[in-house]
Amino acid sequence: MDDQRRLHFRFATRAVHAGERPNPRDFIPTATPIYPTSTFLYQNIEQMDAALGGAVGVFVYGRYGNPTTEALETAVASLEEQEAALAFASGMAALHATILSCVEAGDRIVASRDLYGQTITLLRTIFGSLGVRVEFVDILDLAQVEAALRRGGVRLLLCETISNPLLRVTDLPSLAEIAHRYGARLAVDNTFATPYLVRPGTLGADYVIHSATKYLSGHGDVTAGIVATTADRRWELNEINKTIGSILGPFEAFLVLRGLKTLPLRMHRQCENASRIACWLAEHPLIERVHYPGLPTHPSHETAARLLPPGLYGAIVSFEIRHGTRERVTAFLERLRLILPATTLGDVYSEILYPVMASHRGLSPEERQAMGISDGLVRLSVGIEDPEDIIADLEQALASLA
Ligand SMILES: Cc1ncc(COP(=O)(O)O)c(C=O)c1O
Known part of the structure; x- marks a missing residue:
C-alpha cells in the first residue's frame, strides 16, 4: 500500500496504517534496527507460501525468528x-x-557438582521428574568423570568453563574427548569466561551456553541467554523453542548486541582489575582464603594458565572472610559504599554476592559444605571502575570487622 492510497482512507484506518511498511530505500543503517514485529509480509503470496513452507533465511513469525535477534546470533x-x-x-x-x-526419559546426564545453583535445581526437578537420571561429579577429577560415563546411557556431560563461585577451571579438551568416547555430547556454560577468554567449541564442546545477562551484555539492563553450536544442532534447538517459546525479544537482542561491541575492552579491564584485587585480598589479615585462578595457590591455576590468554584469569574473585559467620558477612556487605550487593555478575559495575543467601540458597547447608561453599564466602564480580576505588571500598568495609 503506497502513501497516496493511504491518504484516501478514513481517520481510524490511517491511524493504524499511515507511515508503516515504507518501501525499501537505498541506505543501510549502521546499527541493526530493532524490529518489533510479530509477523512479516512478503512481496507476493507466492513468496509467502515459500516462507510458510520453511524457505531458508526468511522470517515468518516472531517466535520462529527475528532480524534483530538473528544479528545477535550471528x-x-x-x-x-x-x-x-x-x-x-x-x-x-x-x-x-x-x-x-x-535427553529423554531413561537417559543419564553427568554434570559437574560446581554448577550454578539454579542449573542444579533444573536438572534435579524438571529433568528428574521427566525420568532423566543425573549424576553429579567432581569435574576436575577426570577419572571420576570417566567412571560415571562408563556406566552407560549418558547422553550429556554438562559443566561450566569457570565454575561459580569457586572459579574452578575445567579441562575442556579432556572432557570433550571423554564425552565423545562414550557417545555423549559436551555442553559448556561459558558465562564466566566469555569467548574473549576461551571458546569451548574450538576445544571440542558441542554446545556453548551463555547467560547473556552477564558479560555479553555487560550493563545490567537485560535478561538473555544464547547457545552457540553447529547449524544442525541450532536447527534442533529452534524446533524445540518454536514450541516452548522462550524467545529473546528484539529490544533485548539489541541491548546484548550493543554490549558485545565493548566485550573485549570490558573483559580486559575487568580481568586486570580482578587480578590486582585478588593479590590485595590475599595479603589481607581478615581474609581467610582467596579463590582466584590467577593465584598459584588456586587448584585450577595450571589448567587456567593453559586454557586462558596470558595474564587474563577471569573477572570474578571469591574470598572467605575470617571467622565468617552470616552476621559478619552481613555487616561487611552493609558497609560497602561502591560495590553493589547484587545477585548478578559481569556488569560494568562491581557487584558482590553472598552465595549462601543468593545463588546457592536452594541447597541445604550440607550440600553447600560438600561443594566447599562456606558461610564466610562472598563472590565479587569486578567491574571496570578504577581498581583503587574498589580496593578502598573493600578496605573500609573490612576494617569494620576488625
Ligand atoms: C553460570 C550461570 N549460568 C546460567 C545462569 C542463568 O542465567 P539467567 O539468569 O540469564 O537465566 C547464571 C545466572 O546467574 C549463571 O551464573
Whole structure:
C-alpha cells in the first residue's frame, strides 16, 4: 500500500496504517534496527507460501525468528567460532532447551557438582521428574568423570568453563574427548569466561551456553541467554523453542548486541582489575582464603594458565572472610559504599554476592559444605571502575570487622 492510497482512507484506518511498511530505500543503517514485529509480509503470496513452507533465511513469525535477534546470533556464533547460535529469553531457558535436545526419559546426564545453583535445581526437578537420571561429579577429577560415563546411557556431560563461585577451571579438551568416547555430547556454560577468554567449541564442546545477562551484555539492563553450536544442532534447538517459546525479544537482542561491541575492552579491564584485587585480598589479615585462578595457590591455576590468554584469569574473585559467620558477612556487605550487593555478575559495575543467601540458597547447608561453599564466602564480580576505588571500598568495609 503506497502513501497516496493511504491518504484516501478514513481517520481510524490511517491511524493504524499511515507511515508503516515504507518501501525499501537505498541506505543501510549502521546499527541493526530493532524490529518489533510479530509477523512479516512478503512481496507476493507466492513468496509467502515459500516462507510458510520453511524457505531458508526468511522470517515468518516472531517466535520462529527475528532480524534483530538473528544479528545477535550471528555475532555470538562468530565470537564463539561456531556455525550458528540461537538466542533465548534467559540463560536458564538456553540451558533448558539444550538439555532437552539431548535427553529423554531413561537417559543419564553427568554434570559437574560446581554448577550454578539454579542449573542444579533444573536438572534435579524438571529433568528428574521427566525420568532423566543425573549424576553429579567432581569435574576436575577426570577419572571420576570417566567412571560415571562408563556406566552407560549418558547422553550429556554438562559443566561450566569457570565454575561459580569457586572459579574452578575445567579441562575442556579432556572432557570433550571423554564425552565423545562414550557417545555423549559436551555442553559448556561459558558465562564466566566469555569467548574473549576461551571458546569451548574450538576445544571440542558441542554446545556453548551463555547467560547473556552477564558479560555479553555487560550493563545490567537485560535478561538473555544464547547457545552457540553447529547449524544442525541450532536447527534442533529452534524446533524445540518454536514450541516452548522462550524467545529473546528484539529490544533485548539489541541491548546484548550493543554490549558485545565493548566485550573485549570490558573483559580486559575487568580481568586486570580482578587480578590486582585478588593479590590485595590475599595479603589481607581478615581474609581467610582467596579463590582466584590467577593465584598459584588456586587448584585450577595450571589448567587456567593453559586454557586462558596470558595474564587474563577471569573477572570474578571469591574470598572467605575470617571467622565468617552470616552476621559478619552481613555487616561487611552493609558497609560497602561502591560495590553493589547484587545477585548478578559481569556488569560494568562491581557487584558482590553472598552465595549462601543468593545463588546457592536452594541447597541445604550440607550440600553447600560438600561443594566447599562456606558461610564466610562472598563472590565479587569486578567491574571496570578504577581498581583503587574498589580496593578502598573493600578496605573500609573490612576494617569494620576488625
Ligand atoms: C553460570 C550461570 N549460568 C546460567 C545462569 C542463568 O542465567 P539467567 O539468569 O540469564 O537465566 C547464571 C545466572 O546467574 C549463571 O551464573
